[in-house]
Amino acid sequence: GESVGLHLPTLSVQEGDNSIINCAYSNSASDYFIWYKQESGKGPQFIIDIRSNMDKRQGQRVTVLLNKTVKHLSLQIAATQPGDSAVYFCAESTIYNQGGKLIFGQGTELSVKP
Amino acid sequence: DTAVSQTPKYLVTQMGNDKSIKCEQNLGHDTMYWYKQDSKKFLKIMFSYNNKELIINETVPNRFSPKSPDKAHLNLHINSLELGDSAVYFCASSPQTPGRLEQYFGPGTRLTVT
Numbered sequence: 001g002e003s004v005g006l007h008l009p010t011l012s013v014q015e016g017d018n019s020i021i022n023c024a025y026s027n028s029a030s031d032y033f034i035w036y037k038q039e040s041g042k043g044p045q046f047i048i049d050i051r052s053n054m055d056k057r058q059g060q061r062v063t064v065l066l067n068k069t070v071k072h073l074s075l076q077i078a079a080t081q082p083g084d085s086a087v088y089f090c091a092e093s094t095i096y097n098q099g100g101k102l103i104f105g106q107g108t109e110l111s112v113k114p
Numbered sequence: 115d116t117a118v119s120q121t122p123k124y125l126v127t128q129m130g131n132d133k134s135i136k137c138e139q140n141l142g143h144d145t146m147y148w149y150k151q152d153s154k155k156f157l158k159i160m161f162s163y164n165n166k167e168l169i170i171n172e173t174v175p176n177r178f179s180p181k182s183p184d185k186a187h188l189n190l191h192i193n194s195l196e197l198g199d200s201a202v203y204f205c206a207s208s209p210q211t212p213g214r215l216e217q218y219f220g221p222g223t224r225l226t227v228t
Contacts, residue, residue, distance in 0.1 A: 049216055097212075101159055
């Protein structure tokens with residue numbers, strides 16, 4: 001069946017270091033991927049998305065890399081700050097699916113040490 | 115201004131009761147969703163509505179009934195609440211246009227059934 005999973009459920013980094021959060025997906029038909037950040041007690045917050053016709057997309061301090069060959073997605077956060085501490089989710093979808101159904105991964109908890 | 119809002123934020127009730135959660139978005143989006151997040155933070159879609167029409171119903175028990183009075187509102191009514199319904203429920207909305215697929219989440223409603 002469809003599944004989106006993460007290699008590491010927890011990640012601890014030092015402030016100022018770069019963070020890399022990984023995600024594997026199994027549905028080769030997925031062509032849209034999205035990353036969310038969820039802080040404690042809040043709803044998921046959109047970070048960045050990428051379509052399957054791209055390998056890389058950059059935002060403010062974040063970069064998403066997509067490797068369709070091995071069905072792998074990663075989120076890189078540059079110069080990680082304490083405010084980046086949260087649970088990060090990847091999700092997959094197909095652009096033309098009715099209703100925009102997102103299938104979420106397990107989530108990785110990022111902890112930033114000052 | 116809050117983009118996607120939900121009420122109440124916390125809901126504690128007894129088994130067998132009926133309760134409702136309300137959601138409103140002021141983003142002008144046509145598509146709205148309900149997600150359930152369990153104690154392990156796994157997020158799963160329940161329903162999707164596009165312009166008041168039900169698009170996705172993810173094998174949710176028929177005790178759950180979404181209602182969309184207009185495209186800015188999507189409420190969730192739950193009958194005969196069970197212990198297993200305890201979770202955080204998130205409402206989301208999305209433009210769902212070819213260029214804009216990202217979903218924006220509300221702050222969540224933590225439902226506790228005792």
